[in-house]
Amino acid sequence: MVQVVFLARFAVGALGAWPGEHLSAARVAVGALASFCATASAYLLNGVMDLPEDRANGSRRPLASGALSVRAAAWAIGVLTAAALLLGVGDPGLLLCIGGMLFFGWAYSAPPLSAKRRSWSSSLSVIGVGLCTYGAGAQAAGGAPRPGFWLVAGVMSAWMGLVGAFAKDLGDIPGDREGGRRTLAVVRGERAARTVTAVCAPAVALAFAVGAAVWDPPLLGAAAVLAGGAGWVSWLCRHPAAGRERAPYRAFMAGQYVTHLAIAAVFLLS
Incomplete structure (x- = not known):
């Protein structure tokens, strides 16, 4: 469900800067895949860092439920992060947005910032991720935003x-x-x-x-x-x-x- 809503944000961002007949389907697909990888990486990192709290709350997330091991998640985080950055490297604007998504995801979950620990810093991190996701969609579409x-x-x-x-x-x-x-x-x-x-x-x-x-x-x-x-x-x-x-x-x-x-x-x- 997390991935679905993040891709919805990306799609809305792309539609908001739709260039009409000049749209490059390949460019949008690369941007969407990069955003997916960045979001999945941040989600898994959060799952690793939140494991004690998730278990205490009875969460059904993959790590908390035991469906995914911490070791496997760590490998996946590395692969997904690298893939997100490599997919964005050909477009500086997209790379900036993808880098922002990864940064805010890390800042939210991991030390030393661990923004999740306080409501105000958690809100700022979440807003930052959202803006970067919409921006990635617009950048991938390549048109002038409406x-x-x-x-x-x-x-x-x-x-x-x-x-x-x-x-x-x-x-x-x-x-x-x-x-x-x-x-x-x-x-x-x-x-x-x-x-x-x-x-x-x-x-x-x-x-x-x-x-x-x-x-x-x-x-x-x-x-x-x-x-x-x-x-x-x-x-x-x-x-x-x-x-x-x-x-x-x-x-x-x-x-x-x-x-x-x-x-x-x-x-x-x-």
């Missing part, structure tokens, strides 16, 4: 960093506490994290609507879709229930998927 491209990249990256990052913590409190993290949910409690998530979700959706009205009106429909997802996330955060700690994060992910589909439709049709 007016709403950077609005989409900024808003949907903020959706990741200001909504998804906090919503994810709601279901990971026991493991995060055991791992010594200082996230908002650990330091201030679940209620504080829910409140922040409930406020940030509609705020991001409102920013999208206002930006679309000013810079790219056809995107107002996609902004309405995100607003629906934001309302769902906010409602779930304000109405917690036992056994439903991960519900806001699932709503965040669902909102992310359908909004990307709506944005892609706008970019294709207008």
Whole structure:
């Protein structure tokens, strides 16, 4: 699922800078493969570094469940990182974006930065990865970005960093506490994290609507879709229930998927 949503971001980035009949399919394919390798590398690195917390939280991720060994993951991380960089080396702009994805992925998971340990640094890392992914898509497409491209990249990256990052913590409190993290949910409690998530979700959706009205009106429909997802996330955060700690994060992910589909439709049709 992680790879699917990252490729959706890449695809939206490419559609936002679509050059029409001058599109190089090979160039887009290379960019997509490089982005896939960078994302997979970062995901596996996170799985290795989060192993104790994931086991404490009952995660079904490959490493935590025992489906993949740490040694095999380490080999895969090296191969995927090298492949991502080699695939991007022929295009300086793409290489910069791929390098950014790898850097933010490392900064999030691994020492000495370990941005995952605090909510604010986690959010910044996630936003950075998002921006680089949309940028990689646009660079691979090779056209001039449409007016709403950077609005989409900024808003949907903020959706990741200001909504998804906090919503994810709601279901990971026991493991995060055991791992010594200082996230908002650990330091201030679940209620504080829910409140922040409930406020940030509609705020991001409102920013999208206002930006679309000013810079790219056809995107107002996609902004309405995100607003629906934001309302769902906010409602779930304000109405917690036992056994439903991960519900806001699932709503965040669902909102992310359908909004990307709506944005892609706008970019294709207008």
